[in-house]
Amino acid sequence: MKLQIEGAIYGGAGLAHQTDGESISVPFVLPGELVEVDIRHKRKNFEEASLLRVLKDSEDRVQPTCIHFGECGGCQYQHSQYPAQLKMKESILQETLEHAGLKTLPVIQSHTASPWAYRNRVRLRLEEVGSTLRAGYNRRGTNEFLAIQECPITAPLLWRAAQSLLQVAAENPASRRWLSNAVEIEFFTTGDEKKLQMTVLVRKDQPGLAALCERMRRFVPELVGAGSALLKRAGPQRQIQKPRPLENWGTRGLSYQVGNEDYWVSRGGFFQVNRFLIDELIRIVATNRQGLLAWDLYAGVGLFSRALTNGFQQVVAVEAAGADLINSFKGAGRRAVESTTVEFLRKAVVQRERPQLIVMDPPRAGVGAEVCSLLAKVLSPQIVYVSCDPVTLARDLKLLVDVGYRLDELHLVDLFPQTFHLETIVVLSR
Template sequence: MKLQIAKSVYGGAGLAHEPGGKTVLVPFTLPGEMIEAQLLEHKKKSDEASLLQVMSASKDRVKPACSHFGECGGCQYQHAEYPTQMKIKSSILQETLERAGLIALPNIESHLGPQWGYRNRMRLRIEELDDIPRVGYNRRGTNEFLAIHECPIAAPILWRAAQSLLQVAAQTPSAARWLSNAVEAEFFTTGDEKKLQMTIYVRKDQPGLAAFCEHLKQVIPELAGAGTSLIKLTGPQRQVQKPRPLESWGATGLSYRAADEDYWISRGGFFQVNRFLIDELVRIVTEDRNGQLAWDLYAGVGLFSRALAKKFRQVVAVETAGIDLINSFKGPGKHAVEATTVDFLRHAVIQRERPQLIIMDPPRAGVGADVCSFLTRIAAPEIVYVSCDPVTLARDLKMLVDAGYKLQEVHLVDLFPQTFHLETVVVLRK
């Protein structure tokens, strides 16, 4: 069928209308383009189709930089000029917020950095093809293995490390036998690419990590530490249970310099993925904010807490898995709490505690109704909400706005160029 793309939607596809009026989603298209598509699947709200050819291309269409684009499930927007990607994301964010009933929105301020080589973390599958180990990702929309030979959005050292892994296995029979037990490999680097951590996910426990890492370090001297974790692959969907750490070699984490602070990130621990925009994100969230008491909820390793501690007399940082936070966020005016945000806020309501500022950086599921209910009872004068999902963000903001908060600022921070993912910072005040 021939379709004209009306707009781009969250998830990366273009939206068009079939002659009968039903919407159809077609990936790798741009607004205004006339395309030919093949219907793939009927769904309740919209149909899904694949792109056969672009009959009338947008002036914003470009040649993708990666040879795997379209097959690989990682990127969705490499066919669009980068300024166009930002326009698409901004319009999607605006529409998502408005659809939730949020009106009179402030102008969305966009913040961007280099569009390539930005990722400080990379997780790859390892499989043998013709008896030769290869690394790759999932083929788009499936769990099939796609061997790759480049990944332009990853920091160069990460891809060099993946190549080194295969090189060591090819040159050393004992290393090849050891790696044959591996299912996945994850690499994490500092922003300056001078230090590297590696986790190898294996099918079964086996000795030999240290010997393998000594071989690998000769090829990639930045390797500072490594570990193996056991994962169980169950069923065709490759459902992965929580990995169980096994052996360890070298350092157990990395000291990551960002926003004029050093953060200790344990192997496998969460940290913002865009090495170029971390400082800007911290600036947006914390700049020109000061006072007596601030809370940093879903604090992670304390990315925002450290900056706040320079400006507030007391900062309370709350994190469910708070080992790194408790070990590093110490000293006068710094208080780390290992607890869920819901439990912390429930206790705070009982104690009638009220900070001047609350910062929240929840996972993709957002904060939810319980947290919003507690927040409205605590009634802090200012809340800064950092979100990686515009849909759950809009849901939560609507609850806070209905309770009396007003949206003062909306920032789109493009931590994930070439993909549909977008990071948003929203400032709310009473």
């Protein structure tokens, strides 16, 4: 059937309607385009279609940069000029928040950097194709392996490291045998691409990682540390098994410099993925904020905590997996707490603590109803909420607005160009 694409929806697809009002989502289209589609799946409230051809192009349509676009599950927007990608994300953010009942919204302020080669981390599958070891991703919409030849959204060092690993496997039988038990490989680099960490996820423990790394350093001298982790399959979900440490080589993490600060990131630890926009995140969250006490909840390695010490007499950084944070966030006016946010807030409510500022950067699931309820009892005059999921963000913001907070600033930070993912920073006050 022929459809007119009306707009973009979260997840990367375009939205259209049949004459009977039924909603249809179509991938790889742009607002305003006339397309021909084939209905593939019928859901409860909408239908999913596959794109057959574009009958009338948008002026924003471009040739994708990556040869794997459309097959690979990683990117959704490479067929669009970058300014149009940003416009779609702004529209999606606005509509998602309004749909949750947030009618009075600040103007969205967008923040961007280079839309290519921005990722400081990549995780690839390893599979034998014929008799050759290949690296790749999942084919779009499946768990099927897709061998790739390039990934232009990653820092060049990451793909060079992946190619070097495959070259070592091809040239050295011992390395090839060792990698035959590898399932996935992850590389993480500093923003300037001067240092690299590698994690190999394997089916069984085995010696030989050090020899592999020494061979890789001939091609990738930036490699400073590596480790292996046991990966077992438990039904449809993969779980990393951590009953005992496997082999390590070199350093166990990286010192990642942002501005004048160095952050120790252990191998496998979370850090913001866009190497070009971390400074901007810190500026929006922490610059020109001051007071006696600030809390940084879901603090990670303390990305925002350190910046907050410039304006606050005391900063408390809270992180459930807080080993790195406790070791690095020390000194006068700094306190690191290894705790879940909800446990920390329960105690804080009893002790009647009241910071002037609360910063929250939760995982994709958001903070949830109980945390919002506890925040309503703490009554901090200002909250800065950093979110990577507009749906859970909208849910949480509605709960906070209902207990008396108002939305003062709304920032879209495009940490994930070429994909549907977006980062949002919201400043709330009472």
